[in-house]
Amino acid sequence: MAAKSIISRPVYGTLSPQPGKHHLFVADAEGALAITDLAAKAPDGFFADAHIIFIPGNDSKHVAALEALKPAQFYQGPSFASALPRLKQTLANAHMGLHLYLAGTEGLIGQAMQAALEAGIDHTSIQTEHRGSLARRIQCVHCKGITENVTTQPATCSHCGLLLLVRDHYSRRLAAFQGVCINAEDRSEIPPTEEIFR
Numbered sequence: 001m002a003a004k005s006i007i008s009r010p011v012y013g014t015l016s017p018q019p020g021k022h023h024l025f026v027a028d029a030e031g032a033l034a035i036t037d038l039a040a041k042a043p044d045g046f047f048a049d050a051h052i053i054f055i056p057g058n059d060s061k062h063v064a065a066l067e068a069l070k071p072a073q074f075y076q077g078p079s080f081a082s083a084l085p086r087l088k089q090t091l092a093n094a095h096m097g098l099h100l101y102l103a104g105t106e107g108l109i110g111q112a113m114q115a116a117l118e119a120g121i122d123h124t125s126i127q128t129e130h131r132g133s134l135a136r137r138i139q140c141v142h143c144k145g146i147t148e149n150v151t152t153q154p155a156t157c158s159h160c161g162l163l164l165l166v167r168d169h170y171s172r173r174l175a176a177f178q179g180v181c182i183n184a185e186d187r188s189e190i191p192p193t194e195e196i197f198r
Contacts, residue, residue, distance in 0.1 A: 008170040012109070012130040015101050017042040021049050022098040024090060025071075026112045028055040028080070030132030031104025032062030038101070039069050047071045051090060053083050055108065080108055087112065091119035103129045107137035107148060110175025134197045138166055139176040146176055151197045154182045163190065166197070 015038040023046070025035050032054060039047070051073040056063055060076075067074055077083035091098075100116055102109045109128050116126055135149040145159025154163050157179065164179030171178060183189045 006168045006170060008168075008172075009106075010109075010113075010128070010170070010172065012128045015103055015127050015129045017046055018099045018127075020097050020099055022095045023047070023050040023101065024094070024098060025050065025052045025054075025101045025103070026083075026087060026108065027052070027102070028104035028108040028132075029057045029061070031102075031108065031129070032056070032066055034103035034129040034131050035069070035101070036062075036065050051075075053077070053087055053090070055080055055083055055104075080111055084111075084115065087115050088119065091116060091121060094119070094121070098125060100126045101129075102126065104131055105133055105135065106130060106170075107135070107175065110137065110172070113172075114175055136166060136197050137176045138164065138179040139171065139174050140164060140179050142181060146174075147179070150177075150179075151195050152193045153196050154191060154193060155179060 015034045017038055027035055047069045050071040052066055052071045053075045054066055055077050063076055075086055100121055102112045135151045138147050138150050140157040140160060140162060142162055143157060143160035145157055147158040150166060154165050157164055162181045163183055165182040167178045167180060169178045182191060
């Protein structure tokens with residue numbers, strides 16, 4: 001977690017097994033470790049009716065560990081966007097008492113949380129755990145475009161090309177931090193770029 005607290009940033013916890021039959025896990029990259037840590041505390045048969053949606057990233061790391069849990073359903077996707085239709089369908093068909101576990105990067109957690117709340121899942125049935133990169137998902141306040149996995153300050157908008165100051169304001173509605181033009185007064189003024197969100 002970042003050194004200083006950001007008031008608008010959601011507070012993340014630690015995943016823990018909840019009683020019940022219906023469990024849906026959504027994770028990316030290092031979020032798989034939160035699921036395997038939960039599995040070590042879960043009772044026998046916990047994953048018998050579980051569904052795992054996992055976005056491993058470029059290296060397919062942790063896939064075997066999640067498959068070894070023997071969930072009822074396992075989906076591996078290349079990106080959150082590719083997994084979103086499956087997530088929405090699963091949430092639309094969810095049984096009463098579904099427990100939703102979100103683990104990994106802030107971008108994944110925020111977007112999956114949006115989908116769950118839109119589907120009517122009660123927020124008290126959702127657990128989150130941040131694992132892995134602190135890279136930010138940012139929205140350019142000028143063009144409204146979203147740029148994923150931002151690690152630098154300032155950052156370039158992937159849509160309009162403006163140089164953006166990545167603010168510490170997190171929008172839960174957008175599941176993104178806000179980026180505002182850093183050199184609006186003088187475009188030739190380009191501050192040094194630092195990698196600070198790792």
